[in-house]
Structure formats: C-alpha cells, structure tokens
Amino acid sequence: MKASWARQHGFSSGDLNGFLGLVVDNLSIMAFLATALIGIFGFPADIVFLRMFPGTTFGVLLGNLAYTAMARRLARQSGREDVTAMPLGLDAPTSIGMALLVLGPAFLHFRQAGLDTHAAGVATWELGMAALVIMGVLKFVLSFFGGMVQRHVPRAGLLGSIAGIALVLMGFLPLVEILKVPVVGFAGLGVVLYALVARARMPWNVPGVLVAFVVGALLYYVLGPLGWLGHGYQPPAAWQWRFALPVPTLQWLQGIPAAVPYLPLILPFGLLMVVGGINVTESARAAGDDYRTRDILLVEALATLVAGFCGGVAQTTPYIGQPSYKAMGARSGYTLLTGIVIGLGGVFGYLSNLVELVPLSVLAPILVFVAIGITVQAFEATPMRYAAAVVFSFFPAIARMVTIKLSDPAYVAPEHFQALFTDQSHGMPELAVITILGNGFIITSMIWASFLVALIDGRTMRACAILLLGGALSLFGIIHSVQPSGGIYAPWLIEDASRLRVWQFAGAYMVLAAVLMLLSVASGSHKRTSTDEQRSN
Template sequence: MTSSPSRPRWFVAGDLNGFFGLVVDNLSILGFISAALIGIFQFPAEVVFTRMFPGTALGVLVGNLIYTWMARRLALKTGRDDVTAMPLGLDAPTSIGMALLVLGPSFVAFKQQGLDAQAAAIATWQLGMASLVVMGLLKLVLSFFGDAITRAVPRAALLGSIGGAALTLLGFLPLIETLRSPVVGLVTFGLLLYVLVAKGKLPVKIPGVLLAFIVGTALYYGLGLAGMGAPGFALPKAVPLTFTLPLPTLGFLEGLPYTVPYLPLLLPFGLLMVVGGINVSESARAAGDDYRTRDVLLAEAVSTLVAGFCGGVAQTTPYIGQPAYKHMGARTGYTLLTGLFIGLGGVLGYVSGLVQWLPIAVLAPIIVYVGMDITMQAFHDSPRKHAPAVALAFLPSIAYLLVIKVSNPAWIAPDRFAALYNGIEGHGLPDLAAIVTLGNGFIITAMIWSTALVAMIDQRFRRAACVLLVGAVLTLFGLIHSVDARGSIYLPWTVEGLPKIILWQFFGAYVALAVLLGLLSLQKNVEPEMGQ
C-alpha cells in the first residue's frame, strides 16, 4: 500500500538496515583514522576523541539532515514513497590520506620543532581544521559546475570510475580487514550476503544487518576470551564518556599558514570529492532517484565547511552506495537516524567508545557488500556496448590500491619508498613509478580513459582525441598521473630528475594517441556527424 503523496512516511522497516549499514561505514572510517594517528604516529588519544571526532561527527549530522530533506522534497514532488535519500559520511580515501599524509607527518614535524606531544597535537588539529575549510571552499565553488560535467561525461565513465573505486577501496581493502579475523569476518560477511543478497529468512524478527553485527561481535569476544581468537586479541581500554559540544571556533585561522605546504595534496582531495559527488548523483539517477547534481555537491560542501569550522578533520561526501541502500529497503529515515546517532555520539563521546569496542572484522563486511553492489550497477546501468569502457575504468583504481599499501609508513619508511620510486631500470620506467603515476588521480584518469573509449565505440574519434588532449593537460599539472609520490599537483617546469622524464612521457603518450585518432578520423565514412 502506498502512502499519500503529500505525506511520505518518515520511517519504513528497511531504514533500520540502512541505518546500521551507514553507521558502520562512518564508524569504520573513524576507526581507521584513530588507528592510524594513535597506533602509527603515537598521537594523543584525548585530542583525537574529544577535539577531532566531535566536529567531524557534526559534519555527518548536518549533511545527512540536508539529504533527508532533499529526499522528502523529491518524494513530495514525484508523489513516490520509494525515494531513497543520498547517504552521506566520511570519505574513506581522503580520510586515510589526511591521517597518513597530512595529520600524522605534521604532528611529527611539530614535535621536531620542539613542541611537546600535547602542543604538537593541538597544532596538528588546527591544521586539520584549516585543511577542511580549504577543501570545503573549493567544493563550494566547483559545485556549480556539476550539472555541466554530468552532461558532458557518458554514464559508463561516471559509473565505471566509481565502480572501480568500489571494487578496490570498498571491496578489497575491507575484505582484507575482514579476513584478519577469519572466523569472525567470514561468518559476519556470509550472514550479510544471506540477508541482503540471497534475501534469506531469519528465525527472529530483527534487521539482518543488526543480527550479523551481534553474531560477529559475540564471536570475536567469545573466541578471544577463550584463547581461540585471531592473533593479537586484546580487550580495548575503556574510553570515558565526555560531553564535548563542537562549537564554531576560529582555531582554524591559526592552522591556515601550515596548510600551504599541503595544498598540492588538499586541492586534489577536494577535487576528487566533487568528481565523486557527480558520479554518485548519476548512480542515484540510474537507480531511479533524480537528485540535482548541484544540490548534492552543495550539501557536501556545506557539511564539510561546518565540520571544519567546528573542529573536524575529515571531509564528508555522498557515498556511492545509494542504490545498495535502496535495495536494502531504506528510504528517508535511515539518513536522519544516522545523522543524529553519529552527531550526538560525537558530542556525548559514545562514538569514540564504539570505535574502540566494535571489531574491524565485524565492521568491514558491510562495506564489502556496498562495494559489490556498486560494481554490479556500473555494468547493469550502462549501455551493453559500453561494457569495455566500464571495465577499463576499473584499472587505475587497482594501481591506487597498491599505492595505499606500499606507501604505508608502517611497511616502508618514506625515504625508502622515495628511493624505490626513483630507481632506474633498463627496460623502461621503474615498476613502482608506473604504479604510483597511474594511481595518482585515479578517479579522473578512469573518467578520461572511459570517456575516450566510449567515444571510440560510438565511432566519434575526434571527440576521443579531444578527451585525450584534456588528459594531456591535466597530466602536465599532476591532476592525473602526478609524478610526486604523494600525489601532489605542481607546475610542470618545477619538476626535475626522473619525475620530469615520467611527466613528459605520459604527456607525450596522450598527445600521440590523440593525434593518431585525429588522423584516423579523416578517413572517409569513419567519423559520424558531430550531432550524433
């Protein structure tokens, strides 16, 4: 039975599944941030939990409230009761990048300047706030160009680029975390597949996602306390609940001067979120919910700015899993519940406690499921003849996956990584240099490659050549194929040594292929009319 178009329901049964899934996504990323800062860089836990987390959680609250309102507005406009709100949360790649490439190294640098750990942590927190404000302002400006980009880029490129990120970053990386505790992780993952993919019946009337979490958590602590858990099991230390109201502060102004060396990283971080927002808007549109791209981007920009002004250090973004949440049966209530749960949890401190107590092996499987769902959508909702372009768009994300792993300072020291990156081999570029250069800017690279291939499949070779020339220009400045190991942007004439050779090799490759396609298009009966 469908409710009146003028009064869409606030909550349906599927909202509980969506709520648990979206909460887990956010808790997982908060867990990764705290693990990186506290575990790798010995960052004071008190600063992470009582200064960084409350403002970060506030951004999640604000963004999800906006998306809830947008969904209800769309439901009223269309007279539908099956509209699913756009999910919003913390962005995984840039949150990990902020922790490993900005916050952690800056904390070490502040300590090397003579500051004690607490003072260095506060200075780093202010730098993180300022970084978020910078990225939020960039997203605010670029949000007004989202609709134009959506019209210019084919669906296979939009969905393929995000599908590759889903397969690698939301599929493979969390799968590794799942299998670090094999019994717990595989049982939890299998239960999720049973209820969400196979639509299996449960003996109890509770949300399937919640049941999977209860079973997984009970297994983790039960096996661990019995001495049969995964290696390294230990009960986490209790985190006291503290009331911390994330009020606006001008502390970010003190951090602004320190952002200058990190701008080559921060600007691409913000740009990638704009591209990702465009992609997820197309993903939701393909699933039946036609949100205006500009509104989706404006909402994520506003939530990021609010978080930055109030002490947050990780930017918010619309998640690529909107169709997955729709398949769970979620509508508009799940984003409202998630925003309130995460936002209040940052204020009251229970989010920090959950981050400590919920095992990663239990949190990670839901992210794997979302990655699977989006990967399938990339093929299902693109024209069949464009399937090769979707597959091609997956490849740069694999390179970025390798970059995340090999650049982890816990594995390879930064100076050792740089030495490997600059090694000389007789048969071409060093393997690591090629991998890093392909991975940097991977989402935009995937869109360029896939758009060019779609144009070729459609026999529009001059269009493909123009797209490749755009790729060449972006390569010059490091927006894609950055030759800096950290993925920063630059002016081409400032690059020296082997990176300079790599830069001009990639630039020349795009230009050469564009010229070749342009020449091939001059053949008779090859290039169709420009309007086709």
C-alpha cells in the same frame, strides 16, 4: 492513539530498521577512519575523537535534519504518508580515501619534517578541514551545474573511477582486515552476503547489516577471551568520557597550503559526490519520491561545508539505498533518529567508545558489501558496450593501492623506497611507474574511461581531445605526478631527472592522440566521427 501520533509525525514501524541500518553504516565508516589513522599511521587518538569526530558527525546531523524536513514537506504537498526521506551519511569511498590517501600520508610527512606527534596531528587536522571546505565549496558550485557535468563526462568514467576506489580501497583492504581474524570476519561477511546479496529474509525482518554486526561481535567477544582467536583478539579499551562541541573555527585556513598538493584527490572526491547525488535523486524519483535534485545537492554541499568549518574531515552524501529503506517501510523518522544519535555521539563521545569497542573485523564486512555494490552498479548502469572502459578505469586505482602498501614504512623503509623510485640504472624503475600511474588516479580513471568510450562510439577526434587534456594534466602533476607524494608542480621548476619523466608521460598522451588522428584520416573514420558529433549536437 500512539500509532496515529507516530504517523502524524513521520514515524513508522519500518523506521527502526532503517535507523539501525543507517547508524551501522555510518559507524562502520567512522570506525575505519579512526582505525586507519590511529592503527596504521600512529595518529593521536585524542585529535581523532575530540577534534575530527564532533565536526564530522555534526555534518551528518544537519544533513539528516534537512532531509527529514524535506520528506515531511513532500508528504504534506503530495498528501501521501509513504514518503521516505533521503538517507544521508558519511561517504564510504572518499572517507576511506581521505584516511589512506590524504590524512595518513600527510601525517607521516609532517612527522618526517620534524614535528612531534601532537603537532603533526594538529597540522593534519587543519589540512583535513581545509580539504573538506574545498570539497564543500566545489559541491555547492557544481550543484547548479550537475546536469552539465553528467553530459560531458561519460557514465563509464564517473562510475568506473568511483568503482575503482570501491574495489581496491573499500573492498580489498577491508577484506584483508577480515581475514586477519577469519573466524569472526568471514562469518560476518557471509551473513552480509546472505542477507544483502542473496536477499534472503532475516528473522523478524531485522536488517542484515545489524545481524552481521551482532554475529561478529558475539564471536569476537566470546572466542577472543578463550584464546581461540590468537593475536587477533584485543581486549576492549576502557570506556572514557569525552565531551567536545563542534565549534566553528578558522583553523582550516592554516591547512590550505598543505592541502594544495592533494588537490588531484580532493577535487575529484567532491565531483564524484555531486554526480552521485544526482544519481541518488533519480533513484528516489523512480521509487516514487520526487525530490528536487538541486535541493538534495545543496543540502549535501552545505552539510559538508559546515562540517569542515567545525573540524570535520569526512564529507557527507545522500546514500544510494533510498528505495531499499522505502521497501523496509521507513519514512522520515529514521533519518531524524540517525542524525540525532550520530550528531550527539560525536559531542558526548559515545561513538568514539563504540569505535574502540567494536573491532574492524566486525565492521569491515559492511564495507566489502558496499564495495561490491558500487562496482556492480558501475557495470549495470553503464551500457554493455562500455564495459571495457569501466574495466580500463580500474588500473590506476590498483596502482595506487600497490603504492600505499609499498610506501608503508612497516614494509619498506622510506630511504629504500626513495632509492628504488629514483634508480635510473635500467630505464624507468618499475616502482616509479606504479607510483606515477597511481598518483592522481581518480582523474586518470576518468580520462582513460572517457577516452575509450569516445573510441567505442567512433568519435576519434573527441578521444584525441581527451588525450590532449590528459597530457596537459600530466605536465603539472595533476595526474601522473612524478613526485612520490603525488604533489602538483610547474614542470620547469622540478629537477632534470624528474622533468624527463614528466615529458615522457605527457608525451605519451600527445603521441597517441597524433597516431589516432592519422589513423582516423587514413581510414576515413573521421567522416563517421563528424557525422556522429553533428547528430549528438
């Protein structure tokens, strides 16, 4: 009788495994978001837990409820009981990117401008809300044009840009956190690789993510008090009662001016999730669950918008692992349970307590695995002849990671960084080159990969057009901003020394386009290009 009731209401024995895996995925991302803001940038914890978390988790709740309803509707229409809901959660690359590239640097900027810690935290929170609303609006609009985006931006550009984020922000930086407490972190990483990369069977079919989580936590809390982890062990914080409702607010409007300089990051974050949502829907369709792509994208966009209006700072997205959840026997119960647990956790505060209780060295292995998966997918889902374009798209992300470390006051004093950036004694200083290359790196990665794909296809004139677009974007700092903060600008309004760098980078794209045009005409390859373009049309 109980089994019959469970099947009737969309629950199966596999939903427990799906629920545990999806909850841990979301918890790991929230933990990194909080740890990065509080631990690295000195952000006020009460703003993270009482203002950012409730709205962020509310978006997860609404999105999972909608996907649960969509799965049950599909099950009724198809007459099948094995329909698996689309999993939804916080997007790992862009959530980590928001913490390290937008929220953290903005908080330091507000502090340097003279605001006290609390006021700077509130201003940064308003910026985060504004950024999320902007991404939500963009995703809502693009959900009607997702196919057009896929046709005009090569897969190597889309997947390469997000793989670059995954490799350096989700992979390398969490790997550093793992090796800060190597006895704990490396064991957890090994279990993740054993279960999820080598695909070894876990005892009693327990999700590998959960096993890694338990192994890491046991090692940390058993060996830590014994002194075997050195300074890597921190006693758990006292459990605190935190209650905060995700109340809609218009405070995000105050954050729009501060969000404008970060648009070269914010807009690509939204664009990548639209394309990701399309790919995820295709993946679910291949696994047997035919969801309407536009419905999946609209739910994702609306969940992000609502989260932004209610104080959230990290966007939701459907996860690529729907076929994996289907293979473990999950149906629609796991998304319902995940939405409720995550959503209420932000309201009643038990998620923030779990974040404080579980060290990053225990959760970071999950992020490293996701980074590996995203990077591998960039090569697997792209024809082999475009592999060079995928690799080429990684370099701007690497430059951005180096800039993050070098601009950290813990390593380089702000005044020393500024002096190295502006030094003109030996041409353009190396630090300036690295920083300018990393500014706007997501769009740069798309431009570079798309340009190289066009060259590989023999479409030289298309490659030149992409280069001219890159030059135009460079003029306004959308890519290669010459400001250390990465802000956008009008080139005629900046100081002379910086204006010269603007023209150097913009000119580089334009000169290369001219050179390629001449080579194409001289070699006669423009004829093949024209023919290829006619065929593609």
